[in-house]
Amino acid sequence: MFTKSTYPIEYLKDFVTKxxxxxxxxxxxxxxxxxxxxxxxxxxxxSHGVARLHTYFDMLKTGRINPTPKIKIIRxxxxxxxxxxxxxxxxxxxxxxxKIAMEKAIKFGTxxxxxxxxxxxxxxxxxxxxxxxLNLIGWAMTNSTKLVTPLWGKERMLGxxxxxxxxxxxxxxPIVIDMATCTAAYGKIEMAKRNNDQIPKGWAIDSNGSETExxxxxxxxxxxxxxxxxxERGGHKGYxxxxxxxxxxxxxxxxxxxxxxxxxxxxxxxxxRSVGKGxxxxxxxxxxxxxIEVDEFKSQIDDYVRTFxxxxxxxxxxxxxIPGDPEREAEEFRLKNGIPLIESVITxxxxxxxxxxxxxx
Amino acid sequence: MFTKSTYPIEYLKDFVTKxxxxxxxxxxxxxxxxxxxxxxxxxxxxSHGVARLHTYFDMLKTGRINPTPKIKIIRxxxxxxxxxxxxxxxxxxxxxxxKIAMEKAIKFGTxxxxxxxxxxxxxxxxxxxxxxxLNLIGWAMTNSTKLVTPLWGKERMLGxxxxxxxxxxxxxxPIVIDMATCTAAYGKIEMAKRNNDQIPKGWAIDSNGSETExxxxxxxxxxxxxxxxxxERGGHKGYxxxxxxxxxxxxxxxxxxxxxxxxxxxxxxxxxRSVGKGxxxxxxxxxxxxxIEVDEFKSQIDDYVRTFxxxxxxxxxxxxxIPGDPEREAEEFRLKNGIPLIESVITxxxxxxxxxxxxxx
Numbered sequence: 001m002f003t004k005s006t007y008p009i010e011y012l013k014d015f016v017t018k019x020x021x022x023x024x025x026x027x028x029x030x031x032x033x034x035x036x037x038x039x040x041x042x043x044x045x046x047s048h049g050v051a052r053l054h055t056y057f058d059m060l061k062t063g064r065i066n067p068t069p070k071i072k073i074i075r076x077x078x079x080x081x082x083x084x085x086x087x088x089x090x091x092x093x094x095x096x097x098x099k100i101a102m103e104k105a106i107k108f109g110t111x112x113x114x115x116x117x118x119x120x121x122x123x124x125x126x127x128x129x130x131x132x133x134l135n136l137i138g139w140a141m142t143n144s145t146k147l148v149t150p151l152w153g154k155e156r157m158l159g160x161x162x163x164x165x166x167x168x169x170x171x172x173x174p175i176v177i178d179m180a181t182c183t184a185a186y187g188k189i190e191m192a193k194r195n196n197d198q199i200p201k202g203w204a205i206d207s208n209g210s211e212t213e214x215x216x217x218x219x220x221x222x223x224x225x226x227x228x229x230x231x232e233r234g235g236h237k238g239y240x241x242x243x244x245x246x247x248x249x250x251x252x253x254x255x256x257x258x259x260x261x262x263x264x265x266x267x268x269x270x271x272x273r274s275v276g277k278g279x280x281x282x283x284x285x286x287x288x289x290x291x292i293e294v295d296e297f298k299s300q301i302d303d304y305v306r307t308f309x310x311x312x313x314x315x316x317x318x319x320x321x322i323p324g325d326p327e328r329e330a331e332e333f334r335l336k337n338g339i340p341l342i343e344s345v346i347t348x349x350x351x352x353x354x355x356x357x358x359x360x361x
Numbered sequence: 362m363f364t365k366s367t368y369p370i371e372y373l374k375d376f377v378t379k380x381x382x383x384x385x386x387x388x389x390x391x392x393x394x395x396x397x398x399x400x401x402x403x404x405x406x407x408s409h410g411v412a413r414l415h416t417y418f419d420m421l422k423t424g425r426i427n428p429t430p431k432i433k434i435i436r437x438x439x440x441x442x443x444x445x446x447x448x449x450x451x452x453x454x455x456x457x458x459x460k461i462a463m464e465k466a467i468k469f470g471t472x473x474x475x476x477x478x479x480x481x482x483x484x485x486x487x488x489x490x491x492x493x494x495l496n497l498i499g500w501a502m503t504n505s506t507k508l509v510t511p512l513w514g515k516e517r518m519l520g521x522x523x524x525x526x527x528x529x530x531x532x533x534x535p536i537v538i539d540m541a542t543c544t545a546a547y548g549k550i551e552m553a554k555r556n557n558d559q560i561p562k563g564w565a566i567d568s569n570g571s572e573t574e575x576x577x578x579x580x581x582x583x584x585x586x587x588x589x590x591x592x593e594r595g596g597h598k599g600y601x602x603x604x605x606x607x608x609x610x611x612x613x614x615x616x617x618x619x620x621x622x623x624x625x626x627x628x629x630x631x632x633x634r635s636v637g638k639g640x641x642x643x644x645x646x647x648x649x650x651x652x653i654e655v656d657e658f659k660s661q662i663d664d665y666v667r668t669f670x671x672x673x674x675x676x677x678x679x680x681x682x683i684p685g686d687p688e689r690e691a692e693e694f695r696l697k698n699g700i701p702l703i704e705s706v707i708t709x710x711x712x713x714x715x716x717x718x719x720x721x722x
Binding site: 077078114149153154163165181182184205209210228238243247251257292296303304307311312318 | 436438439440441443469470471473475498510511512513514515516518524526528536538540541542543544545561563564566569570571588589590593594595597598599600601602604605607608612613614615618619620636637647648649651652653657658661662664665668669672673674675676678679680681682684
């Protein structure tokens, strides 16, 4: 049985689907969006799952996000497409754009899709896992609302701009990379703030541009630091990666890049200038057998995974993980034992329940 | 006039071309290889330029690298190719493979090439600059001889595995990203060792797996740390990026990945196991107008560059750079003022001169 704060994934997904239908999405889209959110909670990335439902709810309810987008291909070649998401939920525009990339890959070897006029798309990992099901190497990137300073800056100019890519194994589980290009997730800052904890050096600066260990000082006008933190430790590299994601997702598609990405939530400030439409995503898909026999590739990935698992471990650790291990283990556990939700998230879901009349226990 | 230790780029390139011809390369290949090495010295990445000529010289002279490779496409689709470099110099195999990616992009929108049986290819930035000349967004990656530990490991398992990508501007210079996926370059460790300096925390571990500030302890059986250094600062992300480069360059092409990458230089240990042929590269090219009007893209990049240059600067800095700024400034300066070479590199070039009879002053 589930404790009071733990819910079966199907229960949560059913609630989310009903909420999205209530907000005007058709059944198919509502179920798709619920799948994407659910994948996040299953894989233990709690910040991107139902914890975000109230924000989507607010944005849809106030008309800031379009519940019935007409997604359009505005430019196309055999292996590329540029998509206008018609200001739909990223949870809908993302999977549909990713599907176009995958279809192109199956036909022409590779497919590459840049998307504008969209909104936050959940976890990047969702998209590359979809590609894995078709023996494709999937890529997914997105920009997001500004939180990160470029190296040597002292203001928020970039999103946490994640990169995701996955490679299938044969007997071993796949290698699944899904990483923000900043040092630490904003969710970790929020958690430290809630718990009155300090944050480690290298995560954030305050509004004066000085490194801070006080999460409140990051939240109040400070910024996250790019992966690498400072010049000495390669902070310019994290900044470069964030720029790469930004250009592929936004400049290539005609979306708002850098500090001009529109806000994720109602209460966030709207940027003074707009340089495009919505935020942007970038999806890629590569057919493995366009390069090498699928079986040979997968056998080599098995060897790769086993080789890296047997790396001599650093003292105090069990040795290197394979990218994707923690999320896969979370998924196995949570499928069986349910999704643990913290009290504040449950309160938000109950509020949605009260506003919509959709039951939530 | 040039001081004793400063040489005009054309003088160095002419010497390099003659040396490669002496070693059995045809004139065209020798000149191409010299261009790639020269680009490195011009752009201020001294570790990858003529400082490496003696190593290439040794490897060619002893037959460890093939001076007359027959580069073969072993699998191909409209937008992809898998290439066997026939154990040629990476400085030859790299540009020729990159050209195939670019030709496919011009015809079909994008081109993606994975290369096995090759050797170190100089700076990754060279390849994406070639793509820029054709209004293409170029990607280049390569694995390299093991130097880097995965997070929570204590041994060398991965190369410094760089990622490079570039985006053209209209009036502004291009954004050129070229970064190793470890925290600090091995060349910086070598320099600290030579100068009896300490290295910063976060760069390296010793042979026991403990973080060290002594460059000698990294060199003697230690390892470089991935970008992010440790778990708290996101070292798992640098490790993920190195794996991504490794799989795209090697598993996809049939090259030696991870700890099995063959040595770069004669005196390095040969791995006990081989899982493929040579090292591997990965090249991509994307036609901008497959996604968006070239002029619109370039105007947006101009806006991007200007916006990021006007970021509020962190105290003690002049504010964020644009990726590629330092290398472009080095190139402008060095074209005019020559390439400064340190004494040990000059000694190596003189040794080659003595062995070949090709004059070097």
